[in-house]
Amino acid sequence: MLTLIKTILLGRPQGFRSRARAKLFGGNRSTTSEPTPAPTPKRASQPVEAAEKSLALKMEPPRDVTPPDGYEVVLHKNALEAGKIIEIIIGGTAIAVANVGGTYHAISNTCAHADGPLGEGSLDGHIVSCPYHGWQFDVRDGKCKTNAYASVPTYPVQIVGNAVCVKL
Numbered sequence: 284m285l286t287l288i289k290t291i292l293l294g295r296p297q298g299f300r301s302r303a304r305a306k307l308f309g310g311n312r313s314t315t316s317e318p319t320p321a322p323t324p325k326r327a328s329q330p331v332e333a334a335e336k337s338l339a340l341k342m343e344p345p346r347d348v349t350p351p352d353g354y355e356v357v358l359h360k361n362a363l364e365a366g367k368i369i370e371i372i373i374g375g376t377a378i379a380v381a382n383v384g385g386t387y388h389a390i391s392n393t394c395a396h397a398d399g400p401l402g403e404g405s406l407d408g409h410i411v412s413c414p415y416h417g418w419q420f421d422v423r424d425g426k427c428k429t430n431a432y433a434s435v436p437t438y439p440v441q442i443v444g445n446a447v448c449v450k451l
């Protein structure tokens with residue numbers, strides 16, 4: 284009923300009166316003064332976001348594990364591919380955890396040269412290269428291959444179930 288009255292008073296949406304109003308007032312005026320919102324662009328990245336979310340869920344450290352005395356659970360065992368290194372903040376300390384062929388190693392994340400983030404470096408075998416200036420460190424003992432006088436601290440690692448546990 285309301286639509287019929289509106290049509291009688293204002294005319295059909297594509298009718299003469301609507302076109303005349305559009306010419307007088309410009310543009311395609313709607314009955315409200317709100318501007319027409321721009322169409323929402325299609326998000327091509329939705330599958331990528333879903334994949335990232337599932338990866339993030341996979342990255343969650345296991346909560347059902349009791350770590351050995353002095354150790355903390357830092358990572359799910361399957362969250363870090365072999366040949367990769369990652370930065371993890373634990374108890375306010377930044378460490379770098381490396382997966383070398385299924386064996387995990389933990390070292391300080393802070394490069395001995397100028398504090399570069401070793402967890403963002405590249406891992407080649409047991410050697411991590413700092414992303415800043417390329418100094419190289421052995422993740423097994425923290426010794427620097429570039430400068431014989433430099434090294435970074437290492438931390439003991441234990442695997443409990445699916446959890447990578449590190450003692451700081």
Ligand code: FES
Nearest residue numbers: 394397399413416
């Ligand atoms: S900060 Fe790591 S090599 Fe310079």
